[in-house]
Amino acid sequence: DIQMTQSPASLSASLGETVTIQCQASEDIYSGLAWYQQKPGKSPQLLIYGASSLQDGVPSRFSGSGSGTQYSLKISSMQTEDEGVYFCQQGLKYPFTFGSGTKLEIK
Amino acid sequence: EVQLVESGGGLVQPGRSLKLSCAASGFTFSNYYMAWVRQAPKKGLEWVATISTSGSRTYYPDSVKGRFTISRDNAKSSLYLQMNSLKSEDTATYYCARLKYTTDYYSYYFDYWGQGVMVTVSS
Numbered sequence: 001d002i003q004m005t006q007s008p009a010s011l012s013a014s015l016g017e018t019v020t021i022q023c024q025a026s027e028d029i030y031s032g033l034a035w036y037q038q039k040p041g042k043s044p045q046l047l048i049y050g051a052s053s054l055q056d057g058v059p060s061r062f063s064g065s066g067s068g069t070q071y072s073l074k075i076s077s078m079q080t081e082d083e084g085v086y087f088c089q090q091g092l093k094y095p096f097t098f099g100s101g102t103k104l105e106i107k
Numbered sequence: 108e109v110q111l112v113e114s115g116g117g118l119v120q121p122g123r124s125l126k127l128s129c130a131a132s133g134f135t136f137s138n139y140y141m142a143w144v145r146q147a148p149k150k151g152l153e154w155v156a157t158i159s160t161s162g163s164r165t166y167y168p169d170s171v172k173g174r175f176t177i178s179r180d181n182a183k184s185s186l187y188l189q190m191n192s193l194k195s196e197d198t199a200t201y202y203c204a205r206l207k208y209t210t211d212y213y214s215y216y217f218d219y220w221g222q223g224v225m226v227t228v229s230s
Contacts, residue, residue, distance in 0.1 A: 032214025036152075043202055043220040044152065050212045087152055091215035095168040096154040 002026050002090050006099030012107040019075040021102045023088035028068050032092030035064055035073045038101075039084040047086075048073065080106060109133040109219045111203045116224035119193055129186040129203030129221055136184035140206035142217065143177060143188045145199035145226075153199075156188060157206060157215075171197075193228045200225050 003026040013019045023033065031051035036044040046055045048064035051071055061076040075082055083106055088099040115127040127143070143155040156177035157166040165177050176189040186203055201224050204217040 029214070031212045032209075034216035036217075043223055044217070045220070046216060046218050049207070049216040049218075050209050050214070053209075055218065089152070089216065092213065094157075094166050096157075096215065098152040098154070100151050
């Protein structure tokens with residue numbers, strides 16, 4: 001199985017600050033990576049797929065990058081509504097696997 | 108508007124069975140692979156099952172293989188998850204999700220999720 005290691009586990013950021021979350025795969029996943037945001041009591045929502053493609057309706061301050069085994073999600077200007085937990089997911093091989101999540105809070 | 112609405116959750120004793128349902132609307136259900144993903148309380152996400160458009164192919168992780176069965180009824184735009192021999196570690200919120208395939212990267216991702224249904228396995 002492909003293991004997804006996410007870091008950091010938690011972080012706090014000020015309004016307007018740039019935030020970066022990392023995700024490392026245990027093998028090359030050829031950009032087969034997605035990012036999700038989950039707010040308390042809600043279901044996850046897709047932000048990024050194919051490592052860098054923005055899902056329709058997602059604000060442009062969100063961006064994804066990376067290749068091979070290393071990927072990152074960047075929020076260019078932290079907003080209040082960006083608080084939540086962020087997960088990465090590889091969809092290249094079964095079983096599909098998720099990172100353990102990064103909890104993002106406002107400082 | 109894409110909508111996925113799960114039902115059928117509840118409290119069940121270890122070793123018993125439960126069947127979840129997911130009613131889909133707002134898209135052509137028969138054109139999409141579908142999946143179940145679960146989340147134990149205060150934990151991360153775990154993929155549970157995937158089914159092809161016709162239902163002829165199904166996929167499971169080792170943690171549920173042989174106990175869970177995913178199925179679909181395209182005429183009713185409905186997805187199901189039959190869960191047998193339930194264990195305490197199956198306690199989680201279960202999400203129905205639509206799978207999208209990207210030909211650019213030969214990979215799948217979950218583009219729409221239901222609100223989730225809670226399953227508690229306890230005596």
